[in-house]
Amino acid sequence: MAESVVLTTEKRDTRGTRTARKLRAAGRVPGVVYGHKEETVSVSVGADDLLSAVRHGARVVDLQSENDLQKAQIAELQWDHLGIEVLHVDFRRVAADERIHVTIPVEIKGIAPGVSAGGVLDQPIHTLAIECLAVNVPDSIRVNINELQLGSAIHVRDLQLPPDVTALVDPDAIVVHVTSPQAEPEAGAIPGGEQAEPEVIGRKAAVEEGEEEK
Amino acid sequence: MPLMPKRVKFRKTQRGKVRGNALRGNTVSHGDFGLQSLEGGWLSAEAIEAGRITATHSVRGEGRLYIRVFPHKSVTSIPAETRMGKGKGEPEFWAAVIKPGMILYEIGGLPEAAARDALARVAYKMPFRCRFVARRPTVG
Numbered sequence: 001m002a003e004s005v006v007l008t009t010e011k012r013d014t015r016g017t018r019t020a021r022k023l024r025a026a027g028r029v030p031g032v033v034y035g036h037k038e039e040t041v042s043v044s045v046g047a048d049d050l051l052s053a054v055r056h057g058a059r060v061v062d063l064q065s066e067n068d069l070q071k072a073q074i075a076e077l078q079w080d081h082l083g084i085e086v087l088h089v090d091f092r093r094v095a096a097d098e099r100i101h102v103t104i105p106v107e108i109k110g111i112a113p114g115v116s117a118g119g120v121l122d123q124p125i126h127t128l129a130i131e132c133l134a135v136n137v138p139d140s141i142r143v144n145i146n147e148l149q150l151g152s153a154i155h156v157r158d159l160q161l162p163p164d165v166t167a168l169v170d171p172d173a174i175v176v177h178v179t180s181p182q183a184e185p186e187a188g189a190i191p192g193g194e195q196a197e198p199e200v201i202g203r204k205a206a207v208e209e210g211e212e213e214k
Numbered sequence: 215m216p217l218m219p220k221r222v223k224f225r226k227t228q229r230g231k232v233r234g235n236a237l238r239g240n241t242v243s244h245g246d247f248g249l250q251s252l253e254g255g256w257l258s259a260e261a262i263e264a265g266r267i268t269a270t271h272s273v274r275g276e277g278r279l280y281i282r283v284f285p286h287k288s289v290t291s292i293p294a295e296t297r298m299g300k301g302k303g304e305p306e307f308w309a310a311v312i313k314p315g316m317i318l319y320e321i322g323g324l325p326e327a328a329a330r331d332a333l334a335r336v337a338y339k340m341p342f343r344c345r346f347v348a349r350r351p352t353v354g
Contacts, residue, residue, distance in 0.1 A: 054351050074353045081235035081315035082250065083350055103352050115276075121323040122278055126246075127352045181275045196215070197305070198222045 005053040006062045006069075009033070009043040020088075029086050033063065033072060035093035043091075050089060059102050059137045060094060071134065073100055094134040101168060103127045106175060107140045114150035114178030121145070123176045129168040130161070138162050143176060153177035216259030217285050218308040226290050226302055232256075236315035242349045244280040245322030247329040253342035256309035257318070259285040265319060265336040272332035277324035282317045283310040318344065 012023070012030065020030045029047045034040040043065070053061055054077065063072050072091035080087055094100055106128050108121075115121050128141055141161065143154055157171035232254035242248040251257075262281060269279050285308035292303035312318070319336055321329045330346050337344040 054353060057351070059353065077353050079350065081237065081240055081313075082252070083240065083315075083347065103354050105352055115323075118275075120276065120278055123246075123322060126349065182278075197225075198219045200225055201221055201223045 004060075004062055005056075005058045006064050007045050007049055007053065008064045009045050011065065012042045012044050015042065024085070024087070029089055031089035031091060033070075033091040033093065035072075035091075036095075038093065045089065047086065050086060054086075057105075057139045059104070060100075060134050061091075063091060071096060073102065073134065096133075096135045098134050099131055100134050100137075101129060101131050102137055103129050104138060105140045107142045108145055108176060109142050110144050110146035112145040112148035112178050114148050114152065117150050118181065119150040119178035120181045121148075121176065122179050125156070125169070125173060125175045128156070128159075128175075130165050131168055132162075132165040136162070136164060138165060145176060148176070148178050150178050150180065216263045216308070218259060219284075219286060222288070225288060225305055227287050229289075230287075230311070232311060232313060234313060236313040239282060239317060240315040242317055242320055242347060244282075245278065245320035246324070246349060247322075247326065247333065248282070248317040248320040248347050249333045249336055249340075249344050250347045251312050251316045251318055251340070251342055251344055252314055254313045255342050256287070256289065257283060257285070257312050257341065258289075259308045259310075261339060261341060262310065262318075264339040268335050268339055269319060269321070269332050272335050273321065273324060273328065277329070277332075278322045280320040280322070282320060283312065285310045287311055312342070317347070 023030050023044050027047050028044040029050055031043050031045055032040060033043055054074065058074065060071060060073050063070050071094050073094050074089065075092040076090040077086050078088040079085065104127065106125055108123065112121055141159055143159065145154065148154065153174045154176050155171065156167050156169055156173045156175055159167065159175065161167060262283065262285065266279065266281060273279065287309050288305040289307050289309050290303040291306040318340065319333065321332060333346050
C-alpha cells in the first residue's frame with residue numbers, strides 16, 4: 001500500500017485554454033475536485049508533485065487547500081500526445097471508510113518454466129479493476145509465475161487478492177499464460193497479403209450487371 | 215507481399231494532409247514497451263514489414279510483437295515519361311497515415327533491455343524519428 005501523499009492545491013478562478021497554458025508553463029497542472037454532492041472546485045497542483053505521486057503508485061491522496069484537508073482519488077489524468085506531460089487531473093472526493101473502484105497494475109514475479117521450455121509469456125491483462133477501501137488501495141497485484149507451464153494459464157479467479165479487495169472483471173479472464181511461439185511468417189506470407197490488389201466492393205456486381213445488359 | 219486491405223470501397227484515395235497530433239493510438243496497450251513516432255507522415259507497407267522482420271529477428275522467437283498500424287491508404291503514381299492528363303495514376307503502394315505520438319510497434323514478454331534493443335533496431339527502418347516508451351502509470 002502506498003504511503004499517504006499530500007498534494008497542495010490552489011483554487012483557480014480563471015478558466016480557459018490560455019490560463020491553463022500559463023499554469024502549465026509555471027509548473028502547475030490544472031485540475032478539478034468533485035464528488036460527494038459537494039461543489040465542484042477548479043484547482044491547480046504542482047506538476048512535479050503530482051507526477052511523483054502518480055509514478056509511485058498513489059491512487060488516493062490528501063488534498064491540502066487553504067482551509068481544509070480532504071481525501072480524494074485521482075480519477076483521471078489527461079496526458080499530452082507523447083505521454084510526457086500531464087495536462088489535467090480529476091480528483092474525486094472519497095471518505096476513508098468508503099469502498100471505491102480503482103485500477104491497479106498486475107505485476108509478474110518469477111520465471112515461468114514454460115518459457116524455459118520454449119514458450120512465450122503472454123499477459124492479456126496488465127491492469128485489474130478492483131473494489132477496495134479508499135485507505136487500503138494496494139499498489140499492485142503480484143502474480144507468481146514460477147509454476148506456469150507451457151500451455152497453462154493463470155486466471156483472475158486464481159489471483160490472491162488482499163482481504164477486502166474484490167476483482168471487478170470476469171473471473172475466467174486470463175491474466176497471464178504461456179503459449180507456443182508463433183511460427184515467424186516469411187516475408188510475403190503475412191495473412192491477408194496473398195493477393196496482389198484488394199477486392200473492390202461492388203465492382204464485381206457492377207461488371208455482372210453490365211454483362212447482363214449486353 | 216506487404217500488408218494491404220483485403221477489401222476496399224475505392225482503389226484510389228486523395229493524398230490529404232497529416233494534421234495535428236495522435237489523440238488515439240498513442241498509448242502502449244498490448245505489450246509492455248512500444249515504439250512511438252515523434253513525427254507525422256506516411257509509413258509504407260514495405261517499411262512496416264521491414265520493421266516486423268527486424269524485430270522478430272532481434273527477439274529470436276521470445277516475447278510477442280504487436281504491429282499497431284495498418285496501411286489503409288493507397289498511394290498512386292503515374293509512370294515516368296508520361297504526358298500530362300489521362301487521369302489519376304495507378305496504386306503504387308499502400309501506406310499508414312502516422313501522426314506524432316502514435317505507437318507503431320509493441321513488444322511484450324521481454325525484459326526492458328532486450329525490448330529497447332529490438333525497438334532501436336526497428337527505429338532505424340522507420341522514415342521518421344521514434345522513441346522507446348513504456349506503459350503509462352495507471353490511475354482511476
